[in-house]
Every structure is written in structure tokens, then in C-alpha cells.
Amino acid sequence: MLVLPDGIIDHIHVGSIYRRTMWQIRQPMAEFFGTMILVIFGAGAGASVTLSGNPGVAPTSKGDFLSINFGWAVGLAIGVWISGGVSGGHINPAITLMLAVWRKFPWRKVPAYIIAQVLGGLVGAALIYGIYVPAIDIFEGHGVRTKATASIFATYPLDYVPAAAAFFTEFIATMIFGMTVLAATDKKSAIAPPTGLLPLTLFILFIGFGTSLGMQTSWALNPARDFGPRLFLSMAGYGRDVYNFRRQYWIWCPIMAPILGVQTGAFFYDFFLYTGQGILNPNGPAIRTDPKPTSVPEA
Numbered sequence: 662m663l664v665l666p667d668g669i670i671d672h673i674h675v676g677s678i679y680r681r682t683m684w685q686i687r688q689p690m691a692e693f694f695g696t697m698i699l700v701i702f703g704a705g706a707g708a709s710v711t712l713s714g715n716p717g718v719a720p721t722s723k724g725d726f727l728s729i730n731f732g733w734a735v736g737l738a739i740g741v742w743i744s745g746g747v748s749g750g751h752i753n754p755a756i757t758l759m760l761a762v763w764r765k766f767p768w769r770k771v772p773a774y775i776i777a778q779v780l781g782g783l784v785g786a787a788l789i790y791g792i793y794v795p796a797i798d799i800f801e802g803h804g805v806r807t808k809a810t811a812s813i814f815a816t817y818p819l820d821y822v823p824a825a826a827a828f829f830t831e832f833i834a835t836m837i838f839g840m841t842v843l844a845a846t847d848k849k850s851a852i853a854p855p856t857g858l859l860p861l862t863l864f865i866l867f868i869g870f871g872t873s874l875g876m877q878t879s880w881a882l883n884p885a886r887d888f889g890p891r892l893f894l895s896m897a898g899y900g901r902d903v904y905n906f907r908r909q910y911w912i913w914c915p916i917m918a919p920i921l922g923v924q925t926g927a928f929f930y931d932f933f934l935y936t937g938q939g940i941l942n943p944n945g946p947a948i949r950t951d952p953k954p955t956s957v958p959e960a
Contacts, residue, residue, distance in 0.1 A: 688748040688770065689777035695744030695752040696778045696885050699736040700785025700814075704890065706732020707813040708789055712796040730871030733880075737867050738860040745859065753883040754778055755919040759839055763927040763939055775885070782889020786814045790897060806898040808906070814890035815903060816879040816915050824907065827878050828918050834874045835882050835922030836929070841866055843930045849937055849946075881915030888916060 706729045713719035741750035749766075751757045754775040760766035790797070797810050808817060818827040845862050847853050854862050870880050881887040891911055894903045904911055931941045938945035 689773040691744035691747035691750075692752055692774050693777040693781040693784075695740035695748070695750060696781030696889070697740075697785040697788075698743060699733070699740040699752055699883075700782050700886060700890060701789060702736025702739065703729070703733035703886070704786055704789040704814050705792075708793045708796070711810070711813050712793060712800050715796075715800045717799045718796045726876070727872065730868055730875060733871065734864045734867040738864040741860040741863060745856075748774070750859070752778060752781070752885070753919075754885050755835060755883065755923045756839075756842060758920060759842070759923040759927050762924065763843070763931060778885035779889045779892070782885045782887075783893045784889075786890030786893045787897075790814070790893065804898070806894075806900075808902070811894050811899050811903055812879065814894055815911070816881040816887050817906065818878045818910070818914070819876070822877045824910075824913075827910070827914050830874055830878045831881060831914055831918035832922040832925070834870050834880060835919040836926035838866065838870070838882060838919075839923030839926030840930045842923075843927060843935065847935065847937065849935075878914065882919055884916040884919055886915075887911065 706724070709732075710722070710724040710726075710728050713721070713723035737752070740752050744750045744752060749760075751760070751774060757766065757771055757774045757778070761768050761771050793813075797806075798804075801807060801810055811817070822830075841862070844850060845854055845859055846856075867882075870882065874880060888911065891903050895901065928941075931939050935942065936945060
């Protein structure tokens with residue numbers, strides 16, 4: 662009879678636990694990295710454009726509003742490309758909730774996805790802040806932190822924009838966003854793009870959002886893209902002002918408006934256009950939105 666040394670048995674046991682643990686967290690981690698990349702590209706572009714407007718930071722301006730639009734659109738595309746094959750590439754709590762309500766994405770996965778997305782946004786903002794903190798000190802003054810640089814990371818409306826206009830800007834944009842995601846992943850659609858081209862579809866969509874609807878609110882469209890960085894800002898010297906601005910603007914515009922917007926877009930798409938199985942058509946053909954499970958790898 663073969664007798665294995667205790668150390669080898671312990672190694673096999675530990676290896677099995679490690680593999681199973683990593684298998685359990687791989688989808689939330691994909692959401693974490695996808696959202697982190699989104700914010701790195703987007704906030705990085707915002708930092709480059711905003712801070713270079715000060716001659717003490719750069720001799721000439723490094724881009725304009727379109728540059729920021731491209732930064733967020735590229736970040737979204739790359740984030741979805743990296744995470745999509747593992748988690749579905751939501752990288753947005755509003756999208757995760759929409760798929761749970763309308764496409765049977767498992768509710769048990771929703772909390773882990775949303776937490777991972779928010780933490781990804783926080784870490785992405787922290788990395789960009791760490792890279793650009795010398796320029797921020799020149800731009801604002803050493804130790805001074807105001808909305809002028811907070812707006813690089815979190816979203817703020819222009820001063821003249823009333824609350825209703827800010828809310829409905831985000832609401833209308835995310836209503837279109839929700840409809841586009843469902844249309845682009847609708848297997849019954851004759852012109853739905855191949856799965857691998859979905860990031861390109863979203864890239865084009867977000868360039869359009871930025872150029873047409875982005876000016877007044879800085880187009881959050883994603884609660885994690887705003888709340889994660891805002892949470893970091895509150896710990897990085899910006900204080901309570903990031904939450905108290907316009908009577909908790911951060912709750913009702915960049916969080917509630919996108920959530921309600923994508924749900925409304927999903928309702929319109931399913932009510933008028935969708936022929937697959939869903940809340941409004943329970944007898945239609947089923948379509949999987951949860952990434953196809955595979956077996957846990959052996960230790």
C-alpha cells in the first residue's frame with residue numbers, strides 16, 4: 662500500500678481549498694477589475710484634461726471634453742472585454758439589477774457583483790488620484806481639495822442645471838443604455854452583434870452619450886462609477902462636501918436615476934420589441950444571461 666507523507670496530504674487539501682475559493686470569487690473579481698479599468702481610463706482622461714489647464718501642471722492643455730468622452734468609452738470597452746467572458750461584463754450595478762429583474766440573472770449573485778463594482782470604482786479612483794496627486798496639489802494648492810478636482814472622479818452638474826434636468830438627463834440616457842444592452846444581447850435579433858463585438862457597441866454608444874448628453878451632468882450612467890470614487894474622495898481630504906452637495910445629489914442622480922432608467926428601458930424593450938422569455942412573456946424561449954457555469958477545477 663502506498664503511504665503518502667502528511668505534508669503531501671496537507672498540500673493537496675490546501676490546494677483544493679484554494680482552487681475552490683478562487684473559483685467562487687472569480688466572477689466578482691472580474692466585475693472588480695472591469696470597473697476599476699473603467700474608472701482608470703475615464704478618471705485618468707479627466708485628470709489629464711482638467712489639470713493640464715493650469716500652466717504650472719503642463720505648458721499646454723492636454724485634450725478637451727471629447728478626450729474625456731473617449732477615456733470613459735475606452736475604459737468601458739476594455740473593462741467589458743476583460744470581464745465579459747467570466748462574469749458577463751456588467752461593471753454597473755444598474756445593469757446587474759436590470760438583468761436580475763428582466764433576464765433571470767441569479768439574485769444570489771447580485772450583492773457580490775455590486776460590492777465588487779463599487780470597490781473597483783474606489784480602487785480605480787485611488788490609483789488615478791495617487792498618480793496625479795502632485796498635479797492636484799499644484800492645481801488646487803497643497804492640501805486644498807474642492808469640487809474643482811473632485812469632479813475628475815465623481816459627477817457634478819453644471820451650476821445652472823436644475824435638479825429635474827439633471828435627473829432626467831441621467832434617466833433618459835440610461836433608459837437608452839438599458840434598451841441597447843438588451844437589443845445587443847437579444848439572440849432573436851437579426852442584427853445583434855457577435856458577443857465579442859459587444860464592447861465595441863458600448864464604446865460607440867458611450868461616445869454618443871458623452872457628446873450629446875454628457876455636458877450638464879458629466880454622465881454617470883453607472884452608480885459604481887460615481888459612488889466608488891466618491892467614497893474614496895471622502896477619505897482623501899474632500900470630506901463631507903462630496904455627499905452634501907445639493908441635498909445628497911449623489912443619491913438621486915448618479916445612483917437612483919440610472920437604476921430607474923435602465924429598468925424603464927428594459928420595460929419598453931420587452932413590452933414592444935422582445936419575443937424571448939421574460940416577465941412580460943413567460944412562455945417565450947429562454948435565454949441565458951448568467952455566464953455558463955463550468956465545473957470546479959480539480960485540485
